[in-house]
Amino acid sequence: MKLTSKGRYAVMALVDLARFDNINPVSLRDISLRQGISLDYLEQIFYKLKKNEIVKSIRGTQGGYVLNKNPNDIKLTNIFHAVDEKVKTVQCKKESKKGCNGKATKCITHNLWDELEIHINTFFENKSLKDLLNNNKETRV
Amino acid sequence: MKLTSKGRYAVMALVDLARFDNINPVSLRDISLRQGISLDYLEQIFYKLKKNEIVKSIRGTQGGYVLNKNPNDIKLTNIFHAVDEKVKTVQCKKESKKGCNGKATKCITHNLWDELEIHINTFFENKSLKDLLNNNKETRV
DNA sequence: TCTAAACTTGACCATTTTAGTCAGGTATGT
DNA sequence: ACATACCTGACTAAAATGGTCAAGTTTAGA
Ligand code: FES
Ligand code: FES
Numbered sequence: 001m002k003l004t005s006k007g008r009y010a011v012m013a014l015v016d017l018a019r020f021d022n023i024n025p026v027s028l029r030d031i032s033l034r035q036g037i038s039l040d041y042l043e044q045i046f047y048k049l050k051k052n053e054i055v056k057s058i059r060g061t062q063g064g065y066v067l068n069k070n071p072n073d074i075k076l077t078n079i080f081h082a083v084d085e086k087v088k089t090v091q092c093k094k095e096s097k098k099g100c101n102g103k104a105t106k107c108i109t110h111n112l113w114d115e116l117e118i119h120i121n122t123f124f125e126n127k128s129l130k131d132l133l134n135n136n137k138e139t140r141v
Numbered sequence: 142m143k144l145t146s147k148g149r150y151a152v153m154a155l156v157d158l159a160r161f162d163n164i165n166p167v168s169l170r171d172i173s174l175r176q177g178i179s180l181d182y183l184e185q186i187f188y189k190l191k192k193n194e195i196v197k198s199i200r201g202t203q204g205g206y207v208l209n210k211n212p213n214d215i216k217l218t219n220i221f222h223a224v225d226e227k228v229k230t231v232q233c234k235k236e237s238k239k240g241c242n243g244k245a246t247k248c249i250t251h252n253l254w255d256e257l258e259i260h261i262n263t264f265f266e267n268k269s270l271k272d273l274l275n276n277n278k279e280t281r282v
Numbered sequence: 283t284c285t286a287a288a289c290t291t292g293a294c295c296a297t298t299t300t301a302g303t304c305a306g307g308t309a310t311g312t
Numbered sequence: 313a314c315a316t317a318c319c320t321g322a323c324t325a326a327a328a329t330g331g332t333c334a335a336g337t338t339t340a341g342a
Binding site for chain 4: 144167168170184185187188191198199200201202203204205
Binding site: 005006038044056059060061062063 | 328329330331332333337338339340341
């Protein structure tokens with residue numbers, strides 16, 4: 001199981017944004033240069049972040065993005081959800097009573113995969129952008 | 142992030158095996174039928190499980206596979222390692238001091254991804270085949 | 283006013299990974 | 313001998329990934 005670049009970039013970009021948006025909006029160009037992420041790709045990512053109300057945009061020259069919420073209220077869950085980075089431990093539909101590939105019942109390890117999914121999501125729910133900022137300050141002392 | 146079928150099947154097949162290997166070796170054909178996994182694919186998977194000494198094989202008619210260890214000593218970690226299902230939260234090499242795409246330093250969220258990887262692996266290290274057998278008995282009462 | 287910076291949005295694409303299949307073995311219990 | 317079942321490598325269709333490209337719109341500042 002691997003984390004996709006899209007999810008990783010989204011978090012990286014938001015941490016960068018959170019650090020610099022105190023005074024002026026931050027342009028994607030700046031984030032792109034600082035973090036080494038393709039500008040075109042960042043645009044895709046921020047399009048989604050905006051639709052999910054995690055950031056606000058300011059158009060025009062000197063424009064850019066600012067956070068739309070307090071860093072403490074932006075959990076990794078929210079970010080990942082916004083960019084469609086989701087945890088999937090099973091193939092079959094969650095709600096369905098049926099199992100994978102059309103079987104009548106769920107597989108014998110189904111409980112395990114549910115547990116795993118919860119385990120991972122818990123991590124994402126408990127981590128906010130604020131935590132990442134603090135964490136980084138600490139490790140830079 | 143998603144779990145691949147190969148990893149999921151490996152665990153399913155081993156749970157099935159653990160249930161039935163008390164008296165005779167279990168043939169892949171049986172596992173295939175019971176769990177609805179392609180026989181050809183199972184062969185690939187068991188080839189790796191055998192190389193990693195998680196199962197033993199008995200050839201010929203009435204042959205099949207048996208566990209090579211106590212179910213309590215087979216952790217999910219071991220199974221996933223055997224079939225090359227690994228947790229990757231970053232793109233860059235672990236050992237290297239350099240970051241992704243050749244940058245001089247690690248990215249600003251690197252600590253986070255390391256934490257995440259540990260968080261997930263901890264789950265796998267603490268779960269044994271025995272746990273899965275017990276767990277399933279419980280939920281079938 | 284004009285222009286460049288910066289956001290907006292959709293379409294497109296090469297590469298890699300996944301989830302298998304296929305084929306042709308080899309070993310062995312009956 | 314022969315059927316059963318393991319052994320092993322090669323191959324492949326489909327999906328996902330990690331982007332790029334193009335054609336806008338909006339607005340600050342010269
Ligand atoms: S994972 Fe689909 S049935 Fe359990
Ligand atoms: S993920 Fe590669 S540098 Fe942090």
